[in-house]
Amino acid sequence: MLTIYLRKGDLLVTTAADQENMAVLPSSMPDSDAACAHILPSDALWIDLLNPSRQEEKYVEEQTGIPIPTREDMGEIEESNRFYSENGAQFLTAPFLHIGHGEHRIVSPVTFIMTDKLLISVRYAEPKAFALYASRTSKSGNGLVNNRTNSLCIMLGIVEANINRLADFVENISEKIDNASHRIYHRQANMRPMSTQNFREILNEIGSHGTFLSRMRESLSGLRRLLVYLTANTSAKTQAKDTRSWLKSLERDTQSLENYVDFLSNKINFLLDTIVGLISVEQNAIIKIFSVAAVGFMPPTLIASIYGMNFSFMPELSEKWGYPAALIVMIISALIPLYYFRKKGWL
Structure with a gap:
């Protein structure tokens, strides 16, 4: 889908909301060659390409003279392929965290193509930051x-909305980690020990939090x-005083969020070590019970074995008091043995 945003006063409006340009260009370009016949409005400020078709990419390339990177190009991790200049435009690619199907959080690359007057965003996912920014600027x-x-201000606005969104994610995951920690460390004395099912559930929960933090x-x-x-x-755009202040902020x-995410990751590792330690303690307790039971039954077993021997001369066998x-x-x-173990503190 292709959406074009124009500035009207202190608002960003799509071409569908711009009555003067509705006859020139619809807000969503059709997948046909006729789309290429429309002229890009001269006051266009932002072009958003969401899951673009080849016709939409071709239209933008013909109207702006800027090549649109493919989905494979956007997935490159080398810095030279993420930040470069070509045909008078800057190409900037960054991974955006978003919620996919089934509340599954994934990271998808988003490419910003920035010229002096125009910003083009290319994405194959729907991070909520774009919708939030578009909603705020429409009021x-x-x-x-x-x-x-300008184009840089729009890009920084989207990045800021995404950072705020990530901060909300961090607050949410921090609360969940605290709840998991409370379940582990603050169990009441009269509560039953954690079962295998409890250990499995909390391990899965902590593992999912760790995976989410790594993507964050x-x-x-x-x-x-x-x-x-x-x-x-x-x-010149980045050298403006207010812009440089915005960039620094x-x-x-992002630096403070990274540090906090690292702190939460260390906390996750500590919780995982604690859970593994608790599992070992529970296993050792079970083994200890079996060991004590085996030692406790050894003397009676020895006595029973002695009297189970088939010797012809065992005087007490013929006595009435022999059995009791x-x-x-x-x-x-x-x-x-049980008293001895108890006195030693082994039980």
């Missing part, structure tokens, strides 16, 4: 759009690299 008094708004770290690292690249850029935010005496000796021989 009057948003404080984001003015007569000095990947996204934050990519965003910070993008901001560092822009800060080092000596173009976003860079500090043997039982009493077995019980005493079992209680003595």
